[in-house]
Amino acid sequence: MALIVHKYGGTSMGSTERIRNVAKRVAKWSRAGHQMVVVPSAMSGETNRLLALAKELAPAKADDAYHRELDQLAATGEQASSALLAIALQAEGLASVSYAGWQVAIKTNSAYTKARIESIDDARVRADLAAGKVVIITGFQGVDGQGHVTTLGRGGSDTSAVAVAAALKAQECLIYTDVDGVYTTDPRVVPEARRLKTVSFEEMLEMASLGSKVLQIRSVEFAGKYRVPLRVLSSFTPWDIDLQEEAKSGTLISFEEDENMEQAVVSGIAFNRDEAKISLLGVPDTPGIASQILGAVAQANIEVDMIIQNVSHEGKTDFSFTVHRNDFARAIDLLKSVVAAKLGAREVIGDAKICKVSIVGIGMRSHVGVASKMFRALSEEGINIQMISTSEIKTSVVIDEKYMELAVRALHKAFDLDQPPA
Amino acid sequence: MALIVHKYGGTSMGSTERIRNVAKRVAKWSRAGHQMVVVPSAMSGETNRLLALAKELAPAKADDAYHRELDQLAATGEQASSALLAIALQAEGLASVSYAGWQVAIKTNSAYTKARIESIDDARVRADLAAGKVVIITGFQGVDGQGHVTTLGRGGSDTSAVAVAAALKAQECLIYTDVDGVYTTDPRVVPEARRLKTVSFEEMLEMASLGSKVLQIRSVEFAGKYRVPLRVLSSFTPWDIDLQEEAKSGTLISFEEDENMEQAVVSGIAFNRDEAKISLLGVPDTPGIASQILGAVAQANIEVDMIIQNVSHEGKTDFSFTVHRNDFARAIDLLKSVVAAKLGAREVIGDAKICKVSIVGIGMRSHVGVASKMFRALSEEGINIQMISTSEIKTSVVIDEKYMELAVRALHKAFDLDQPPA
Numbered sequence: 001m002a003l004i005v006h007k008y009g010g011t012s013m014g015s016t017e018r019i020r021n022v023a024k025r026v027a028k029w030s031r032a033g034h035q036m037v038v039v040p041s042a043m044s045g046e047t048n049r050l051l052a053l054a055k056e057l058a059p060a061k062a063d064d065a066y067h068r069e070l071d072q073l074a075a076t077g078e079q080a081s082s083a084l085l086a087i088a089l090q091a092e093g094l095a096s097v098s099y100a101g102w103q104v105a106i107k108t109n110s111a112y113t114k115a116r117i118e119s120i121d122d123a124r125v126r127a128d129l130a131a132g133k134v135v136i137i138t139g140f141q142g143v144d145g146q147g148h149v150t151t152l153g154r155g156g157s158d159t160s161a162v163a164v165a166a167a168l169k170a171q172e173c174l175i176y177t178d179v180d181g182v183y184t185t186d187p188r189v190v191p192e193a194r195r196l197k198t199v200s201f202e203e204m205l206e207m208a209s210l211g212s213k214v215l216q217i218r219s220v221e222f223a224g225k226y227r228v229p230l231r232v233l234s235s236f237t238p239w240d241i242d243l244q245e246e247a248k249s250g251t252l253i254s255f256e257e258d259e260n261m262e263q264a265v266v267s268g269i270a271f272n273r274d275e276a277k278i279s280l281l282g283v284p285d286t287p288g289i290a291s292q293i294l295g296a297v298a299q300a301n302i303e304v305d306m307i308i309q310n311v312s313h314e315g316k317t318d319f320s321f322t323v324h325r326n327d328f329a330r331a332i333d334l335l336k337s338v339v340a341a342k343l344g345a346r347e348v349i350g351d352a353k354i355c356k357v358s359i360v361g362i363g364m365r366s367h368v369g370v371a372s373k374m375f376r377a378l379s380e381e382g383i384n385i386q387m388i389s390t391s392e393i394k395t396s397v398v399i400d401e402k403y404m405e406l407a408v409r410a411l412h413k414a415f416d417l418d419q420p421p422a
Numbered sequence: 423m424a425l426i427v428h429k430y431g432g433t434s435m436g437s438t439e440r441i442r443n444v445a446k447r448v449a450k451w452s453r454a455g456h457q458m459v460v461v462p463s464a465m466s467g468e469t470n471r472l473l474a475l476a477k478e479l480a481p482a483k484a485d486d487a488y489h490r491e492l493d494q495l496a497a498t499g500e501q502a503s504s505a506l507l508a509i510a511l512q513a514e515g516l517a518s519v520s521y522a523g524w525q526v527a528i529k530t531n532s533a534y535t536k537a538r539i540e541s542i543d544d545a546r547v548r549a550d551l552a553a554g555k556v557v558i559i560t561g562f563q564g565v566d567g568q569g570h571v572t573t574l575g576r577g578g579s580d581t582s583a584v585a586v587a588a589a590l591k592a593q594e595c596l597i598y599t600d601v602d603g604v605y606t607t608d609p610r611v612v613p614e615a616r617r618l619k620t621v622s623f624e625e626m627l628e629m630a631s632l633g634s635k636v637l638q639i640r641s642v643e644f645a646g647k648y649r650v651p652l653r654v655l656s657s658f659t660p661w662d663i664d665l666q667e668e669a670k671s672g673t674l675i676s677f678e679e680d681e682n683m684e685q686a687v688v689s690g691i692a693f694n695r696d697e698a699k700i701s702l703l704g705v706p707d708t709p710g711i712a713s714q715i716l717g718a719v720a721q722a723n724i725e726v727d728m729i730i731q732n733v734s735h736e737g738k739t740d741f742s743f744t745v746h747r748n749d750f751a752r753a754i755d756l757l758k759s760v761v762a763a764k765l766g767a768r769e770v771i772g773d774a775k776i777c778k779v780s781i782v783g784i785g786m787r788s789h790v791g792v793a794s795k796m797f798r799a800l801s802e803e804g805i806n807i808q809m810i811s812t813s814e815i816k817t818s819v820v821i822d823e824k825y826m827e828l829a830v831r832a833l834h835k836a837f838d839l840d841q842p843p844a
Contacts, residue, residue: 016478023479053506056438057445058513065519066512072520073505076498083495084475090488091480097487098494102524103569147525 001033002171003129007139007161010044011178012235013081016088019043022176023088025239026134030094032243035129037168039139039161040085042077050074067112071141071151075100078138078157086136097128098136101150102143106160108150115150117142117159117222120167137164155216162219166226173223173230174250175215180234181251182207182214184417185269189408192418196267198252203267204230206360206394220253227255265370266361266415269408270394273355273401275305276328277387279320280335282346285312289343293319296339302327306356306389306396316346320387322398328352354386355404358396359411371395377414383407423455424593425551429561429583432466433600434657435503438510441465444598445510447661448556452516454665457551459590461561461583462507464499472496489534493563493573497522500560500579508558519550520558523572524565528582530572537572539564539581539644542589559586577638584641588648595645595652596672597637602656603673604629604636606839607691611830614840618689620674625689626652628782628816642675649677687792688783688837691830692816695777695823697727698750699809700757701742704768707734711765715741718761724749728778728811728818738768742809744820750774776808777826780818781833793817799836805829 006029008022022040030036050073058066082098089096101108104124108115128135139157142150152159158175165173180195182204187193199207201224208217214232223230233250283289290309297304308320323331328350335348364370371388374395378385383406387398399407412418428451430444444462452458472495480488504520511518523530526546530537550557561579564572574581580597587595602617604626609615621629623646630639636654645652655672705711712731719726730742745753750772757770786792793810796817800807805828809820821829834840 016475020479050502053438053502054509057442057506057510061512065517066509069505069508069512069518069520072522073502073509076502079501080472080475080495080498083491084479086491087476087488087495088479090483090491095487096491098491100494100571149522 001035003035003037003168004029005037005039005161005165005168005170005173007039007157007173007175008041008235009157009177010041010046012176013040013042013085014044016084019081019084019088020091021239022085022235023092025176025235026089027092027094028239028243030134036134037125037129037164037170038085038134038136039157039164040078040081040136041139041157043081046077046081047074050077064112068148071112071115072149074151075138075141075149078140082136082138089134089136094134095132096134096136098138099124100138101141101160102147104137106137106142106163108142108144108152110144110146110148110150112148112150114153115142115144117152117163120163122167125164125168152218155219158216158219159222162222162226162228162230165228166222170228173228175230175232176235177214177232178235179214179232180236180249181232182253182268184267185271185408185412189271189405190269190412190418193412194418194420196251198254199267200362201253201255202393203360203362204253206358206391207268207270223253224255229254265363265367266359266417267363268360269411269415269417270358270360271355271404271408273404274325275322275354275356275398276325276350276352277306277320277322277354277398278328278331278335278348278350279318280339280343280345280348281318282316283319283343285315285317289317290319292343293335293339294321296334297321297323297331300330300334302331302334306387306398308387308389322354322356322387325352353401354398355401356396356398357404357407357411358394359415360394362393364393364395373414374411377410378407381406381410383410423457425457425459425590426451427459427461427583427587427590427592427595429461429579429595429597430463430657431579431599432463432468434598435462435464435507436466438506441503441506441510442513443661444507444657445514447598448511449514449516450661450665452556458556459547459551459586459592460507460556460558461579461586462500462503462558463561463579465503468499468503469496472499486534490570493534493537494571496573497560497563497571500562504558504560508556511556511558516556517554518556518558520560521546522560523563523582524569526559528559528564528585530564530566530574532566532568532570532572534570534572536575537564537566539574539585542585544589547586547590574640577641580638580641581644584644584648584650584652587650588644592650595650597641597652597654598657599636599654600657601636601654602658602671603654604675604690606689607830607834608693611693611827612691612834612840615834616840616842618673620676621689622784623675623677624815625782625784626675628780628813629690629692645675646677651676687785687789688781688839689785690782691833691837691839692780692782693777693826693830695826696747697744697776697778697820698747698772698774699728699742699744699776699820700750700753700770700772701740702757702761702765702767702770703740704738705741705765707737707739711739712741714765715757715761716743718756719743719745719753722752722756724753724756728809728820730809730811744776744778744809747774775823776820777823778818778820779826779829779833780816781837782816784815786815786817795836796833799832800829803828803832805832
């Protein structure tokens with residue numbers, strides 16, 4: 001008997017038929033003797049429906065009063081789906097109660113539409129669990145210190161589930177979703193992609209941030225911070241499959257580097273075509289140059305991902321970085337009009353038709369030659385590398401976006417990811 | 423400058439276009455210098471949509487845990503519509519904030535799906551009004567002492583609006599609805615029916631309880647208890663009509679028997695075909711007989727409306743009462759099996775094909791011969807009266823339901839209700 005948190009996404013909650021299946025699955029876990037807490041998303045489409053109504057009434061604005069109302073509005077989606085799940089569980093014969101974020105309470109800061117969880121009061125939930133109830137807690141939302149409803153941003157239900165699991169010291173947090181785990185890469189690009197039985201927290205963090213959309217990155221950070229064992233698994237298996245089998249399915253995001261951990265050097269290939277690159281050529285190589293360039297970009301609220309500065313030549317250097325493609329035009333304008341003039345850069349050039357491909361693996365820490373194997377595999381396909389960036393457990397390259405699928409397939413094969421690890 | 427409460431029903435909130443019109447109307451009042459509090463219902467159809475989902479998941483049950491979830495579910499409808507209205511008001515350039523019942527807080531007892539308001543904290547609302555904001559408060563809902571969401575039952579938004587107006591000592595509570603006021607009777611039955619400019623609180627209470635569906639009866643009771651001036655008016659007039667004209671439109675439910683009050687003897691004709699009558703014939707006329715009969719009925723949770731007991735004859739009497747038509751079969755069974763046997767009544771008979779027609783008027787207090795004029799008008803149409811019940815300001819008769827429209831038209835004419843009062 002353990003305390004287990006289940007999280008179900010919008011697709012899993014998408015109809016009364018599906019909600020009933022969720023209830024039957026949760027009932028199975030409850031009847032096996034587990035204390036169950038369930039964090040559902042809104043029924044699929046509901047959040048978009050509500051926000052579309054808001055958009056019909058007013059153009060998006062940056063002010064707090066407007067964002068407060070968006071949160072007050074959007075939070076109703078999870079409150080409704082949670083109550084429906086409680087009703088479905090009661091129909092299965094289980095005692096059940098649903099709580100909105102403010103009822104728990106899940107306290108957040110006041111950053112409407114992208115709030116951060118500050119604390120979770122576990123008293124009420126523990127009392128209900130002790131009384132034999134299945135407790136349902138709305139995902140995606142909380143309440144600030146002044147009693148205003150807040151939401152955590154898209155995908156925030158994952159974060160809610162992990163935070164609840166951390167507060168309750170749950171044995172495991174199971175994220176039921178429409179994929180059956182974390183793969184070595186996107187199976188739509190590489191049909192031979194293989195599901196990973198376990199992945200380390202750090203690898204998952206790199207995968208999530210690099211564009212594998214299985215889990216919201218903040219939920220992974222949260223799980224890492226509080227060491228919550230996290231499992232991603234399919235909500236589309238029949239609800240009545242054997243519990244032991246289900247409990248081992250999907251991908252476990254593990255914090256223990258135990259013996260059973262897969263010992264591959266590279267665990268997966270991530271990719272992302274949401275970025276654009278910008279280069280300032282012939283910048284004077286003086287102290288503080290990077291902060292002058294990036295400070296101006298940050299002030300314009302543009303997020304920067306990869307940053308490259310190579311050794312200088314005759315007192316001049318080239319400085320490159322990548323931004324989200326949506327910010328590309330604005331960043332180029334900014335740099336041309338302000339920064340380049342002030343810094344005396346020779347030229348500002350940019351390219352939005354790029355992609356980033358990364359190899360990720362905790363095994364890279366203790367293996368040499370991994371990066372050069374990557375570069376060789378790309379070169380054998382005739383793919384030119386435009387930028388390189390490395391960290392302890394990943395190596396990323398920027399290449400022409402037209403080569404993205406080719407590069408991913410080549411790397412997947414080069415690192416034998418289609419084969420189970422020895 | 424005054425503090426004014428507006429209440430808008432589901433039809434008035436039924437689309438973003440209509441919500442925008444509500445916002446423009448409220449903005450007009452705000453710009454005229456009034457402090458505005460708005461209580462909206464859920465968008466029309468939304469509450470039914472949510473409850474239908476619940477019904478798909480579980481059959482209706484009598485237990486508290488189930489009703490708690492129904493309230494948690496249904497309350498989302500008003501939270502969403504309130505946030506949308508706040509957004510629409512902001513788009514009109516007004517500062518605005520929306521609150522769910524728990525945020526105000528509107529405290530209720532724990533009778534889920536039919537909770538009663540116990541108190542309203544006005545501090546937060548007053549602070550917002552003082553800061554120049556339009557405050558929107560969800561209708562229909564509150565929160566109990568343990569932080570569970572409650573709803574007030576169908577039509578509860580009227581009650582919310584009146585309760586908020588009472589708590590804030592508002593100058594007037596305007597109920598915008600899809601009819602343009604209170605009529606002498608239903609215009610669908612009597613095309614000559616006339617809108618009343620004012621109606622007394624007591625008359626309105628009788629009208630509401632007798633089947634005129636303009637206002638929820640509890641909201642009228644609440645208004646009476648706290649002496650909140652209440653106005654029923656149309657939400658379908660153009661939002662930009664002159665404010666002074668709008669402020670005098672509809673029907674004012676007044677608590678002051680002032681000079682301007684219409685001096686008609688009878689103000690309106692109410693009717694209702696939701697009832698059925700039951701008679702116990704030949705009941706021994708001993709003390710406590712009525713309480714024995716009605717006690718058993720009440721224990722079965724069946725509400726009784728009219729009760730008639732005539733003088734006894736040879737130690738036996740006949741005892742009649744009416745119940746809601748939905749409870750008719752159950753009441754008959756109960757009386758046959760239990761009560762009649764125990765009481766030694768000769769026979770239990772019932773009839774569901776009846777209707778109740780009432781004349782209502784505060785002027786009846788000081789006028790004699792009103793009832794006999796009613797009976798004469800019915801007799802002239804050959805309508806047989808089955809039961810009669812009177813109170814200070816109304817006289818009700820039970821007749822065969824096939825005569826309902828005929829009776830209402832005859833009475834409307836007999837009391838000159840198609841003519842404005844002298």
